[in-house]
Amino acid sequence: MKKTKEFNNILDECLERLLVKGETIEQCLQSYPEQVAELEPLLQTALATKGALIMQPRPEFKAKARYQFRSALQEVAFRRRRPLFGWVPRWATAVIIVLVLLLAGGGVVAAAGNSMPDNPLYPVKLATEQAQLALTPSDMNKAELYAKLADRRVVEIIYMANQGDVRQVEVITQRLDERLTMLARLASATVGGAPKALAPAEETVGDRDVRVRANNQAKLRTTLAYYAINHPAGLRAALDKAPESAKPALRRAIAVSVAGYERALKALD
Amino acid sequence: MQDEESLVRRAQQRDEEAFAQLYEAHFDKIYRYVAFKIGNKTEAEDMTQQVFLNALQSISSFKWRGILFSAWLFRIAHNQVVDYLRKKTKQATAPLGESLVSNDSNPQLMAEHKLDIEQLVSATKRLTRAQREVISLRFAGELPIAQVAKVMGRSQGAVKALQRSAIVALRKALLMAEGNEKD
Numbered sequence: 253m254k255k256t257k258e259f260n261n262i263l264d265e266c267l268e269r270l271l272v273k274g275e276t277i278e279q280c281l282q283s284y285p286e287q288v289a290e291l292e293p294l295l296q297t298a299l300a301t302k303g304a305l306i307m308q309p310r311p312e313f314k315a316k317a318r319y320q321f322r323s324a325l326q327e328v329a330f331r332r333r334r335p336l337f338g339w340v341p342r343w344a345t346a347v348i349i350v351l352v353l354l355l356a357g358g359g360v361v362a363a364a365g366n367s368m369p370d371n372p373l374y375p376v377k378l379a380t381e382q383a384q385l386a387l388t389p390s391d392m393n394k395a396e397l398y399a400k401l402a403d404r405r406v407v408e409i410i411y412m413a414n415q416g417d418v419r420q421v422e423v424i425t426q427r428l429d430e431r432l433t434m435l436a437r438l439a440s441a442t443v444g445g446a447p448k449a450l451a452p453a454e455e456t457v458g459d460r461d462v463r464v465r466a467n468n469q470a471k472l473r474t475t476l477a478y479y480a481i482n483h484p485a486g487l488r489a490a491l492d493k494a495p496e497s498a499k500p501a502l503r504r505a506i507a508v509s510v511a512g513y514e515r516a517l518k519a520l521d
Numbered sequence: 522m523q524d525e526e527s528l529v530r531r532a533q534q535r536d537e538e539a540f541a542q543l544y545e546a547h548f549d550k551i552y553r554y555v556a557f558k559i560g561n562k563t564e565a566e567d568m569t570q571q572v573f574l575n576a577l578q579s580i581s582s583f584k585w586r587g588i589l590f591s592a593w594l595f596r597i598a599h600n601q602v603v604d605y606l607r608k609k610t611k612q613a614t615a616p617l618g619e620s621l622v623s624n625d626s627n628p629q630l631m632a633e634h635k636l637d638i639e640q641l642v643s644a645t646k647r648l649t650r651a652q653r654e655v656i657s658l659r660f661a662g663e664l665p666i667a668q669v670a671k672v673m674g675r676s677q678g679a680v681k682a683l684q685r686s687a688i689v690a691l692r693k694a695l696l697m698a699e700g701n702e703k704d
Contacts, residue, residue: 259685
């Protein structure tokens with residue numbers, strides 16, 4: 253028992269020297285000449301295992317992922333700097349926003365709906381969207397709403413790029429990325445249990461629920477497939493016309509859009 | 522890189538730079554762990570990114586109680602892998618080795634690498650779940666034994682014993698596969 257424990261410790265020490273410190277098998281064996289017969293084959297297997305596991309993510313993916321992660325970090329930092337009703341639950345925040353908007357008047361909300369980021373009513377548009385999200389109950393409806401909001405962000409990016417406002421293009425691209433990340437998460441949550449035949453001859457209430465869900469998934473997939481082509485295409489077209497200063501930010505927006513829809517569509521598979 | 526504890530404390534205060542450093546330091550290891558466990562390179566990339574986004578959301582809940590930040594990350598990764606595999610059991614997947622083939626442009630190198638990874642993935646199927654986990658954390662994730670023990674909720678002694686039995690079993694499986702190929 254004691255011998256076994258001792259050997260386990262020796263093996264672990266040698267693995268550490270081999271895998272972390274970069275020593276050779278021979279160096280380890282020299283330290284434990286009595287254990288050579290048992291130790292050597294195990295260290296050879298360990299080294300081969302380590303060699304087979306030298307895998308790296310694709311550099312282009314890593315670059316894209318790094319950018320997305322930085323965007324998520326900035327978004328978190330931004331929310332921390334500007335807590336909006338941080339002390340009340342999310343549903344209460346939504347109710348407060350709705351009340352404020354109602355008091356402000358339906359006309360303001362309607363006018364804000366089409367406002368662009370350089371418009372004073374734009375914060376009302378964002379607040380209305382937050383309220384809509386908070387009050388939307390199901391994952392499927394939320395996913396549809398996120399897709400709609402992503403569409404708005406793309407329109408805003410194109411508009412601000414035409415204005416040459418690089419900072420705004422960057423900020424809205426971050427929002428787009430966040431919307432698409434949430435969309436992929438929700439799309440993934442809605443997947444499962446879809447029947448092969450969408451309209452069986454005799455169906456139970458349970459069957460009907462599954463069928464409705466499958467149809468909603470199909471609808472969402474169609475919307476996303478359309479946006480996956482349309483959004484990057486619209487952004488690329490804007491790239492040709494945009495001032496030079498806005499082009500790097502637009503290229504990032506294209507990358508975010510392509511990756512975001514790819515993720516969301518994959519999540520639906 | 523600064524010491525991990527101070528980086529994590531700064532990241533908990535939403536210090537962007539600190540979190541970015543932690544991201545860079547651990548991304549490849551988490552990726553290797555996930556790729557080895559799920560057997561698909563492309564999906565491993567997305568899942569690795571998701572591990573870090575989840576960590577970003579919940580970093581305030583991380584507490585220094587003898588557990589390293591890396592071990593905490595691997596727990597998040599482990600949970601995601603378990604969820605993924607549970608979903609995947611109902612779907613047919615591509616052969617593992619093929620999905621894990623490296624992107625090397627050198628065909629000879631690529632073939633050799635493929636052979637290694639195919640053998641390894643196939644051989645680990647003969648291991649127990651705990652043995653596979655030790656191999657994943659120790660060799661793909663490069664965690665020291667003390668942290669493997671924390672992630673797995675076992676004593677260091679138990680993990681060392683498991684590590685030995687895993688390598689022995691792996692060697693047997695690899696030799697057996699080699700013998701079958703020669704026959």
